[in-house]
Amino acid sequence: MRLTTATAPPGAAAPGSGPEPPPVPDAPLDVVPARHPARWAAAVAVTVLAAQFVHGLATNPVWEWGVFADHVLSETIVRAVWVTLQLTAYATVLGFLLGTVLAFMRLSRSPVLRTVAWTYVWIFRSIPMIVQLVFWFNLSALYEELGVGIPFGPVFWSVDSNSLVGTIGAAVIGLSLHQAAYAAEVVRGGVVSVDHGQREAAAALGIPRPRQIRRIVLPQAMRAILPTAGNEVVGLLKGTSVVYVMSIGELFYQAQVIYGRTGRVIPLLLVATAWYVVLTTLLSLAQYHVERRFARGADRTPPPTPLQRARHLLRAARAAADRPEGPDAVPATPLEPLGGTR
Template identity: 45%
Template sequence: MTASLTERPPATVPVDDDVSAARPRLRPLRWIVSVVLVVLAAQLVNFLVTNERFGWDIVWGYLFYPTVLKGLAMSVFITVIGMVVGSLLGVALAAGQNSDFWPVRLVCQGYVAIFRGIPPLVQLIFWFNLAYLLPQLSIGIPFGPTFASWSSTELISPLTAALIGLSLHEAAYMSEIIRSGIGAVDAGQRDAAMAMGFSRRRTFTRIILPQAMRVIVPPTGNQFISLLKGTSLVSVIAMTDLLFSVQLIYNRTYQVVPLLIVACIWYLAVVSLLTVFQRRLERRYGRGERRAGNRPSLWRSALNRGRNVR
């Protein structure tokens, strides 16, 4: 019996189970969809190239026009300032909403509800017409003497109204993003850090915030892009952003579509750069999660060990 066991020929793999003989399965529906997409893309390219009403020569002529570039710079400037101020206010509002002091929590929740509920265009028009409600803006003691005052008409310019309106609107959304990111971190992380002697500040900066950034970065990048596109709303208060700049030109030349295409090209270019930067930030803060996700699971490791034994 021992000789028969030792002389047993090795088991052969059936031909049907040979991976090298496998062939990809035909998917006719995918081929049909691919052909339809190619035809539609060719039709779109033909429409863009052959339609003379697009005025591509006018588009290239005004693409780097000084007035357009100044409007683009102003749009980027408003976006950066609005995002920075909105993020700082959002951190304070998120901390207030997580506070155990109910008056502060109630005020922060009311702020978020109001500024998220009112459209940003309405807010911009309201701040631009603030002089109707407050002809004078002053600093002093409530119900007491006034130290200094300024005319609201002179102080609230289109740029000031745009920065105030967009920053306060952005703060409400950033508050919810930051609050949800901090809430996504397991409470046990905080308890473990406190048990090891970490202070509250060090626990937040070294333990909580790095883990929360993985949740905060993607929606923050989306908010930054949305704010950049939302700067086109400031054109209604005569703010010389990118859209208002091209409007000034086509009101004089009557080339509406080519100038709007110029604005679209610049918006797409800046948004594409911001998207690349956002993806890099996401990869940076998601490195630990990817490494954890790439580790083989226990059942897979056990299965591989079983195959090796056989």
């Protein structure tokens, strides 16, 4: 004999139970935003300090903004800025060319090349730049003549050191050799960061080694090289002020000459500071765009440039101005995202 349990049909209430009570709506929750008193206090303190600094710039008579305006675009200062740019450009090109050669010498399988490159980097990073510049400035005291001939044998052609290496030449040589030691480590670090499998695959395809370096290794290494290289170029731009010991008419030297003659130290230092800030800003902008170009293969949606941001804000403002108001207004179509779509 089998016993079965009677079940109520679907939708019927169980025996002895009343109708189900209606669902009780959830009580509204009070959402309290998180408070950050320390953040607000820090923001207020920084704002007050910044406002106080700007107020001091505007009201302190020691800055002598009239003297600053008279000299910031004067012919002497502009010529000095041009000399500073020339020294920076020559030393950057020569320094990074020699640094690239040294970097690949350190990566070579030859122990002689590796030792020579390592010794060069060790020596030139150990000696301060100002000492190197003074040394090259007094090169004629060490070598009166420079010539070409057979090693340890007769000299076929020679020239006086002073006529071959002048003041500007000594400055360019000193800056370039000093920069090459740091550029070698920057380039070597970028090359080492490239996956070794890339070179193995290129070698398996029969691509010659120079083409491997030129077309495969260096384009990928540039993404790691450029940020540090840009920092080195900015440092070199400011480091050209050291050549004042050689009486070269660059920016800082000319500012010294003018305030030594007029006694207006603060405004002339402010002139040099303003020009260094402008030149550094231009170099930073150039570095930003070069980095974006070499990052195209790795980042499909690079961040927008400041000009693209400004255009986006302008389009948003125009769309908001053209949007009709009222209950029958049609919502505006959202703009395309800044970085594009994947």
